[in-house]
Amino acid sequence: MERKFNFKITARDKKTQARIGIIYTAHGKIKTPAFVPVGTQASVKSLDNRDLAEIGSQLFFANTYHLYLRPGIEAIKRLGGLHSFTGWTKPLISDSAGFQVFSLNKKENTSLVKIKEDGVSFRSHLDGSSHFFTPEKSIKVQIILGADIMIAFDECTFYPASHEYSLLAMERTHRWAVRSLKEAEKRHDVQALYGVVQGGVYKDLRQNSAEYINGLPFEGTAIGGVSVGESKKEMVKVLDWTIPKLSPEKPRHLLGVGEISDIFELVQRGIDSFDCVMPTRLGRMGFCLTKIKKDGEFLIDLNKSAFAFDEKPIEKDCKCFVCKSYCRAYLHHLFRTRELLAYRLASYHNLWFIERLVDNIREAIDRGEFLNLKKQWLGSL
Amino acid sequence: MERKFNFKITARDKKTQARIGIIYTAHGKIKTPAFVPVGTQASVKSLDNRDLAEIGSQLFFANTYHLYLRPGIEAIKRLGGLHSFTGWTKPLISDSAGFQVFSLNKKENTSLVKIKEDGVSFRSHLDGSSHFFTPEKSIKVQIILGADIMIAFDECTFYPASHEYSLLAMERTHRWAVRSLKEAEKRHDVQALYGVVQGGVYKDLRQNSAEYINGLPFEGTAIGGVSVGESKKEMVKVLDWTIPKLSPEKPRHLLGVGEISDIFELVQRGIDSFDCVMPTRLGRMGFCLTKIKKDGEFLIDLNKSAFAFDEKPIEKDCKCFVCKSYCRAYLHHLFRTRELLAYRLASYHNLWFIERLVDNIREAIDRGEFLNLKKQWLGSL
Numbered sequence: 001m002e003r004k005f006n007f008k009i010t011a012r013d014k015k016t017q018a019r020i021g022i023i024y025t026a027h028g029k030i031k032t033p034a035f036v037p038v039g040t041q042a043s044v045k046s047l048d049n050r051d052l053a054e055i056g057s058q059l060f061f062a063n064t065y066h067l068y069l070r071p072g073i074e075a076i077k078r079l080g081g082l083h084s085f086t087g088w089t090k091p092l093i094s095d096s097a098g099f100q101v102f103s104l105n106k107k108e109n110t111s112l113v114k115i116k117e118d119g120v121s122f123r124s125h126l127d128g129s130s131h132f133f134t135p136e137k138s139i140k141v142q143i144i145l146g147a148d149i150m151i152a153f154d155e156c157t158f159y160p161a162s163h164e165y166s167l168l169a170m171e172r173t174h175r176w177a178v179r180s181l182k183e184a185e186k187r188h189d190v191q192a193l194y195g196v197v198q199g200g201v202y203k204d205l206r207q208n209s210a211e212y213i214n215g216l217p218f219e220g221t222a223i224g225g226v227s228v229g230e231s232k233k234e235m236v237k238v239l240d241w242t243i244p245k246l247s248p249e250k251p252r253h254l255l256g257v258g259e260i261s262d263i264f265e266l267v268q269r270g271i272d273s274f275d276c277v278m279p280t281r282l283g284r285m286g287f288c289l290t291k292i293k294k295d296g297e298f299l300i301d302l303n304k305s306a307f308a309f310d311e312k313p314i315e316k317d318c319k320c321f322v323c324k325s326y327c328r329a330y331l332h333h334l335f336r337t338r339e340l341l342a343y344r345l346a347s348y349h350n351l352w353f354i355e356r357l358v359d360n361i362r363e364a365i366d367r368g369e370f371l372n373l374k375k376q377w378l379g380s381l
Numbered sequence: 382m383e384r385k386f387n388f389k390i391t392a393r394d395k396k397t398q399a400r401i402g403i404i405y406t407a408h409g410k411i412k413t414p415a416f417v418p419v420g421t422q423a424s425v426k427s428l429d430n431r432d433l434a435e436i437g438s439q440l441f442f443a444n445t446y447h448l449y450l451r452p453g454i455e456a457i458k459r460l461g462g463l464h465s466f467t468g469w470t471k472p473l474i475s476d477s478a479g480f481q482v483f484s485l486n487k488k489e490n491t492s493l494v495k496i497k498e499d500g501v502s503f504r505s506h507l508d509g510s511s512h513f514f515t516p517e518k519s520i521k522v523q524i525i526l527g528a529d530i531m532i533a534f535d536e537c538t539f540y541p542a543s544h545e546y547s548l549l550a551m552e553r554t555h556r557w558a559v560r561s562l563k564e565a566e567k568r569h570d571v572q573a574l575y576g577v578v579q580g581g582v583y584k585d586l587r588q589n590s591a592e593y594i595n596g597l598p599f600e601g602t603a604i605g606g607v608s609v610g611e612s613k614k615e616m617v618k619v620l621d622w623t624i625p626k627l628s629p630e631k632p633r634h635l636l637g638v639g640e641i642s643d644i645f646e647l648v649q650r651g652i653d654s655f656d657c658v659m660p661t662r663l664g665r666m667g668f669c670l671t672k673i674k675k676d677g678e679f680l681i682d683l684n685k686s687a688f689a690f691d692e693k694p695i696e697k698d699c700k701c702f703v704c705k706s707y708c709r710a711y712l713h714h715l716f717r718t719r720e721l722l723a724y725r726l727a728s729y730h731n732l733w734f735i736e737r738l739v740d741n742i743r744e745a746i747d748r749g750e751f752l753n754l755k756k757q758w759l760g761s762l
Binding site for chain 2: 070
């Protein structure tokens with residue numbers, strides 16, 4: 001069966017591994033590198049489909065674990081899949097549910113999760129009900145969701161994991177990758193499947209996993225296990241071990257990473273897409289993205305009383321409707337009074353900000369100026 | 382001084398007191414009858430200025446009591462008034478703070494409020510701090526807010542109030558009206574001042590109050606004290622006593638009323654504008670307005686599991702972007718999972734729905750078909 005999915009690299013940076021390209025899906029094109037906002041429960045929190053289109057979000061990420069619990073697969077099946085359920089007509093990615101299931105593991109001292117060769121049993125964080133997920137079940141659910149990109153079921157170990165345990169989990173992830181592929185033979189022709197590279201913070205395991213997953217007939221590769229805890233500091237090392245083992249022509253997604261300084265590092269190493277809750281989560285807390293770096297972050301905290309009389313927009317020269325319409329003093333007031341509008345306006349600005357940054361990165365790669373842009377933003381290479 | 386405020390009646394219904402007109406303000410025209418959404422803390426909850434413009438909201442109502450406490454008058458003064466603070470460029474109404482202050486009275490068994498001839502002392506519902514409001518202070522604050530329509534400081538009694546107490550409160554309201562007018566001589570030339578008719582549920586008091594307030598040089602008349610508790614059932618009687626005593630050429634605002642069945646009754650009796658939190662408050666609770674009347678209400682409750690698989694929009698034929706983009710099943714899911722987007726989408730639809738109803742009412746008055754439209758909606762006259 002011909003998949004309605006393709007990836008073409010349109011330009012490469014001469015000095016780094018950075019590249020620009022286009023992922024073609026049945027729901028439209030994705031220009032890469034692409035930032036992917038997260039819509040955990042089939043909603044990018046506080047924003048609607050028109051907002052996302054206006055911001056320039058090309059796709060969003062939906063979490064299979066959450067959607068499996070609510071509204072449940074029956075509802076999404078009867079509504080004809082996630083696209084018709086949400087009214088979002090552009091591409092979607094669903095994850096395998098692995099990450100959320102294994103987060104229960106960490107948070108609850110293993111009491112909610114039991115890992116076996118066949119799959120994982122866990123209790124819902126909502127009502128304590130028991131569930132059992134296997135690679136086959138993850139894929140079955142994702143086929144119903146109907147996202148353009150699905151992700152193979154993997155075991156995400158949490159930092160710090162020993163070499164011994166990371167090896168065990170990686171090998172299980174590899175066996176689950178084969179089972180995911182097998183089950184995914186039944187998927188819709190619009191759906192691509194990405195395999196997941198694991199291996200913790202160990203060079204030999206990451207290299208082994210990258211080679212193994214790359215050798216399987218996935219349409220793309222996701223790199224997992226670098227978004228949580230201290231392991232994030234080791235992201236650059238993990239990418240340096242992993243990416244040389246991956247075929248250049250397959251698209252590469254980095255799971256759960258997207259702070260501004262990270263974005264330059266991961267693009268530089270040849271990542272094509274990456275998802276992150278940061279812009280929306282920080283926005284809901286009152287932190288807004290700006291070009292001015294302070295204390296190592298590109299953020300201002302609108303909760304601070306310093307903004308109570310500030311007539312300026314969040315970011316000078318920002319073209320987003322929030323910056324064109326509202327001053328910091330008003331936004332400060334909305335956060336202090338916990339007005340619902342606060343969360344939306346800050347989320348909107350932050351996603352807009354990240355999308356424009358990624359636009360600029362693609363243009364810079366095209367012009368051969370990626371490292372110059374990185375230096376402008378980070379002050380170093 | 383020439384006020385930048387005017388009111389012209391452009392057509393009258395032949396069978397009722399209903400009328401259509403235009404209020405001219407420095408921030409634009411208001412077609413009447415006009416529904417006025419409420420932005421308690423300078424934000425119509427969950428909606429932004431673009432949403433409101435798209436919905437067709439012509440103005441919104443800001444609550445002086447809340448803004449006086451947060452962000453405080455100093456912030457709004459330094460930001461140049463409520464228009465530049467909020468970025469809203471169309472007309473605004475501010476209230477006198479009386480209603481909120483006297484609500485503390487009811488809720489807290491008088492412990493938070495003390496009424497004297499000079500004014501009212503009360504404690505903030507936020508931090509218990511002490512404040513003293515007089516007619517002069519209410520007007521001073523409203524001048525700083527800079528809304529196009531200000532409201533004189535009044536005592537709003539709560540149902541049931543005896544004839545004796547209603548008389549006392551009404552007479553105080555009349556003395557406060559004169560003091561409000563005096564202080565308002567300092568107002569900006571863009572600001573109109575409406576006096577408030579009180580008098581509880583007593584015919585003689587309402588008639589007395591309407592005559593007295595109408596005789597003072599206010600630009601318009603607000604009718605208070607019919608929005609709370611059981612007194613709302615007596616709204617029609619109060620309007621029938623009050624309105625014949627008011628000059629036809631002054632605009633009339635009914636404070637705090639706007640359910641669908643109320644709208645027909647108040648327009649029929651010659652009210653030109655009315656504010657109500659109902660569409661947004663109900664929306665945040667999951668109740669959405671529809672043309673189908675059920676159990677006496679034009680509402681569906683999206684929380685109900687009956688909507689879990691419902692592919693239809695909230696309202697068939699509704700042209701709002703929510704109904705064009707989203708199905709009930711998705712909205713049900715957003716409410717069940719308490720996604721922020723739920724509150725915005727339902728508030729948007731409900732305000733849109735009310736604005737289109739009021740559009741239809743104006744057109745019906747113009748065509749001489751107001752009572753036909755009322756019968757279509759309510760099934761009776």
